Amino acid sequence: MKRQRFIKWATYVSLTTALTLVLAGCAAKGGEATSSTDSSAAAPAVAKPVEGGELTYALATSPDTLDPGASGFAVSHRVFRNITDSLVVQLQDGSFQPWLATEWTKSEDGKTYTFKLRQDVKFQDGTPFNAAAVKANFDHITTSARGQAKSLIGPFESAEVVDDYTIKLILSQPFEPFLSGLSSAFLGISSPQAIQQYGDQYGKHPVGTGPFKFVSWTENDEIALEKNPDYNWGPPTADNRGPSHLDKLTFKIVPEEATRIGSVQSGQLLAAEAVPPQNIAALKNDPQFQVDQAITNGTAFSLYFNLKSDIWSDIKARQAVQLAVDVDTIVKTLYLGTYDRAWSSITPGLLGYDASLENKIKPDLDKANQLLDEAGWKKGADGIREKDGKKLILRYLDGSPNREKRNDIAAIVQQQLKAIGVNVTLNITKDTSTPLKEGNFDLFGNSQVKADPDVMRSIFQSGKEYANGGTNWSNLSDPEIDKLLDLGSEESDLEKRKEAYTKIQQYLIDHAVILPIYVFPYTVAHPKTVEGLKFDLLGYPQFYDVSIHK
Amino acid sequence: MAGTIVTRLLTSLLVVAGSSMLVFLIMYVLPGDPVLQMLDGNATSPEAIADLRHQLGLDQPFYEQFSRYFIHLLQGDFGHSRITQDPVLPKILEQVPATLALTFVSAAVSIVVGILLGVLSAIHRNGIIDVLARFVGLFGISMPSFWTGILLLLLFSIKLGWFPAMGSGSWKTLVLPGIALGLVGAGFIVRMVRNTMLEIISEPFILTLRAKGLAERAVMYRHALRNSLIPALTMIGVMIGELLSGTVVIETVFARQGIGRILADAIMAKDIPVVQGVVFFTAIIYVSVNVLVDISYSLVDPRIRRST
Numbered sequence: 001m002k003r004q005r006f007i008k009w010a011t012y013v014s015l016t017t018a019l020t021l022v023l024a025g026c027a028a029k030g031g032e033a034t035s036s037t038d039s040s041a042a043a044p045a046v047a048k049p050v051e052g053g054e055l056t057y058a059l060a061t062s063p064d065t066l067d068p069g070a071s072g073f074a075v076s077h078r079v080f081r082n083i084t085d086s087l088v089v090q091l092q093d094g095s096f097q098p099w100l101a102t103e104w105t106k107s108e109d110g111k112t113y114t115f116k117l118r119q120d121v122k123f124q125d126g127t128p129f130n131a132a133a134v135k136a137n138f139d140h141i142t143t144s145a146r147g148q149a150k151s152l153i154g155p156f157e158s159a160e161v162v163d164d165y166t167i168k169l170i171l172s173q174p175f176e177p178f179l180s181g182l183s184s185a186f187l188g189i190s191s192p193q194a195i196q197q198y199g200d201q202y203g204k205h206p207v208g209t210g211p212f213k214f215v216s217w218t219e220n221d222e223i224a225l226e227k228n229p230d231y232n233w234g235p236p237t238a239d240n241r242g243p244s245h246l247d248k249l250t251f252k253i254v255p256e257e258a259t260r261i262g263s264v265q266s267g268q269l270l271a272a273e274a275v276p277p278q279n280i281a282a283l284k285n286d287p288q289f290q291v292d293q294a295i296t297n298g299t300a301f302s303l304y305f306n307l308k309s310d311i312w313s314d315i316k317a318r319q320a321v322q323l324a325v326d327v328d329t330i331v332k333t334l335y336l337g338t339y340d341r342a343w344s345s346i347t348p349g350l351l352g353y354d355a356s357l358e359n360k361i362k363p364d365l366d367k368a369n370q371l372l373d374e375a376g377w378k379k380g381a382d383g384i385r386e387k388d389g390k391k392l393i394l395r396y397l398d399g400s401p402n403r404e405k406r407n408d409i410a411a412i413v414q415q416q417l418k419a420i421g422v423n424v425t426l427n428i429t430k431d432t433s434t435p436l437k438e439g440n441f442d443l444f445g446n447s448q449v450k451a452d453p454d455v456m457r458s459i460f461q462s463g464k465e466y467a468n469g470g471t472n473w474s475n476l477s478d479p480e481i482d483k484l485l486d487l488g489s490e491e492s493d494l495e496k497r498k499e500a501y502t503k504i505q506q507y508l509i510d511h512a513v514i515l516p517i518y519v520f521p522y523t524v525a526h527p528k529t530v531e532g533l534k535f536d537l538l539g540y541p542q543f544y545d546v547s548i549h550k
Numbered sequence: 551m552a553g554t555i556v557t558r559l560l561t562s563l564l565v566v567a568g569s570s571m572l573v574f575l576i577m578y579v580l581p582g583d584p585v586l587q588m589l590d591g592n593a594t595s596p597e598a599i600a601d602l603r604h605q606l607g608l609d610q611p612f613y614e615q616f617s618r619y620f621i622h623l624l625q626g627d628f629g630h631s632r633i634t635q636d637p638v639l640p641k642i643l644e645q646v647p648a649t650l651a652l653t654f655v656s657a658a659v660s661i662v663v664g665i666l667l668g669v670l671s672a673i674h675r676n677g678i679i680d681v682l683a684r685f686v687g688l689f690g691i692s693m694p695s696f697w698t699g700i701l702l703l704l705l706f707s708i709k710l711g712w713f714p715a716m717g718s719g720s721w722k723t724l725v726l727p728g729i730a731l732g733l734v735g736a737g738f739i740v741r742m743v744r745n746t747m748l749e750i751i752s753e754p755f756i757l758t759l760r761a762k763g764l765a766e767r768a769v770m771y772r773h774a775l776r777n778s779l780i781p782a783l784t785m786i787g788v789m790i791g792e793l794l795s796g797t798v799v800i801e802t803v804f805a806r807q808g809i810g811r812i813l814a815d816a817i818m819a820k821d822i823p824v825v826q827g828v829v830f831f832t833a834i835i836y837v838s839v840n841v842l843v844d845i846s847y848s849l850v851d852p853r854i855r856r857s858t
Binding site for chain 2: 062064065200203204218219220221252253254255256258259260262263265266267268430431469
């Protein structure tokens with residue numbers, strides 16, 4: 001029976017196709033924290049906000065969970081920031097103001113924080129907000145296995161209820177980034193009643209004290225929130241104090257960028273995040289639309305050298321690469337002037353950013369060639385340098401999919417380094433974690449989002465190598481840097497902290513440990529009728545002040 | 551007849567079980583440590599990593615993980631997503647209707663457009679319709695569905711505003727993705743039907759029919775078309791597999807719900823229980839459609855009914 005044989009054959013072919021698809025997509029995505037930040041997006045002065053209406057906002061990816069204490073995704077933060085409030089709020093200048101806490105004190109030894117809480121606040125389910133509720137949140141976080149919250153509280157030890165509206169948070173050692181962590185929505189306060197009621201399904205039924213209440217979450221489609229009419233405790237960063245202007249806030253999950261941006265252009269949605277550079281210019285020229293850009297603070301996207309690599313443990317070789325890579329050209333070519341070039345390991349919005357590094361390194365091929373000559377690398381017949389019969393190879397590791405055109409950066413670097421006789425081999429893979437763990441790479445690109453320069457401690461401190469579950473991609477191990485990182489984490493004198501971070505940033509550039517490339521702007525496109533959209537220090541959008549004009 | 555169906559059902563079970571096992575094996579041997587990925591650099595210590603690995607049962611030998619998975623599967627327990635902690639089965643069941651609706655609409659587009667154009671182009675060989683049909687055939691086969699999808703979207707949704715660009719609520723949301731995906735299948739069917747029709751038209755029995763004075767319409771539609779349908783039916787069975795894999799991309803482009811979209815996300819995140827679950831369901835849909843196609847042969851072709 002010919003026909004049956006054809007069916008069988010066809011079945012195998014289709015199954016193989018399906019399996020190939022699965023295979024092609026498989027593998028790990030490597031260590032990468034996403035997120036975004038803020039600043040330049042000052043909304044025009046709003047005359048008088050219009051009440052009512054629904055803001056539809058397209059997200060590029062889907063949240064993992066809406067339980068702030070368990071989530072690791074920036075996109076989740078964008079959603080649950082509206083549902084939960086924090087004890088304190090961090091201003092653009094890095095200082096802190098009261099929010100759910102009215103005041104706080106830090107003990108002499110820097111290990112105990114005592115917060116006085118607002119007494120007029122209620123959760124959306126009617127549960128009163130008090131010290132016991134805050135304690136229940138910290139207990140919830142410390143028992144959960146993962147999420148950003150756990151790393152934000154650092155050496156947190158215990159929470160102690162002093163009286164109904166006073167709580168003590170006790171650390172095992174001083175930890176200066178603590179307040180910054182507390183201001184994040186990852187440490188937003190949830191209703192203890194809801195945490196208990198929903199158990200491990202709490203992430204699907206979040207309840208907080210925030211300006212918007214959770215309504216529903218249809219997976220891969222939308223997350224619907226509505227106004228919390230009782231809200232009366234807006235943070236000092238907002239113009240509003242009472243309930244939100246919007247009646248409804250709906251997040252649509254639209255991964256394809258053409259669909260996401262097109263929906264805003266055609267009026268099917270009111271706002272979309274992650275606007276591609278090629279659309280930014282066009283939308284900016286359209287009188288009906290506006291593109292807000294907010295800098296994502298944390299570490300800039302940088303290329304990290306693997307200091308344990310045979311060839312690239314030599315500082316002269318690294319410096320040659322530093323001088324040969326023309327970062328300005330890369331950033332201008334790929335992002336059409338919509339991204340800023342980075343000069344340091346951290347972004348300009350962070351405490352202690354060292355502006356003296358700007359324009360310090362300029363491309364200089366002669367000097368680069370000279371450095372490689374000095375290091376004993378001689379050009380071979382094929383233009384690639386050699387030493388003791390070994391070729392000068394740079395194994396460049398980058399993640400896939402091609403987020404923010406990072407794979408294109410790799411391709412340009414490969415071209416540029418040919419000029420000084422370095423052979424760059426590209427390894428673009430979904431599974432960056434295996435080569436990172438095994439040390440099979442020389443250069444790796446990454447960025448992290450955090451509101452405090454202490455973010456560098458997890459990236460540059462010895463003992464936090466990737467193989468140990470940390471994020472020290474460079475395998476940097478220098479007791480001097482370790483000491484400075486600890487000092488930055490524990491020192492309460494602001495000037496001394498800044499000084500420590502300045503020294504670290506200069507070390508990273510002077511020793512060519514990293515090549516900073518760009519600072520990522522979080523972008524939002526919306527018609528000009530949408531007003532009052534603001535961004536916090538991390539570049540997360542704030543919807544509380546938003547209103548929609550006719 | 552009944553015997554054939556029972557045999558087909560039994561082999562179908564083997565196909566479903568086999569594909570699940572293969573995928574389990576592939577996901578197991580693929581590089582990438584799901585635990586490191588879950589923690590995403592947030593691990594506090596090697597002990598925390600070991601803890602989570604133990605919690606997920608990933609520290610056990612392969613055969614134990616494998617047998618445990620299948621024993622649970624037989625009990626109807628598909629496990630929990632490693633990212634969201636949700637149970638996998640309800641998560642998939644919630645999304646299956648959207649994918650079935652899309653597959654159904656795109657299959658309808660493929661079959662209607664494919665058969666209609668295939669027949670017309672065979673009848674009007676080398677005419678304008680034939681040229682058009684051959685263009686549709688070539689276009690459907692060679693254009694990736696996501697690209698067609700984006701073009702349709704730009705024109706009919708963003709420029710003209712006739713259809714929504716995204717979502718999976720009303721029937722309107724099915725039109726553009728249904729066409730984008732359906733054109734791929736239509737491309738295959740047009741070519742298949744056209745070729746078979748041309749072959750059959752040149753056969754002696756058609757000449758006989760014409761000689762006995764049967765109207766041309768009856769010759770074409772009652773005799774030539776019915777005889778051309780068997781290969782087309784087989785094609786449709788296979789095509790369902792193509793359509794199901796196409797939903798992975800199309801559901802993402804049109805921001806629709808569906809199991810293809812969950813699969814894409816789960817693969818990226820190496821969320822193995824979810825990948826397993828979706829593959830299992832896809833295999834079931836694929837196999838069921840092919841059983842139906844087998845059964846329908848006998849309806850179309852009496853010779854098959856008699857021979858079994």
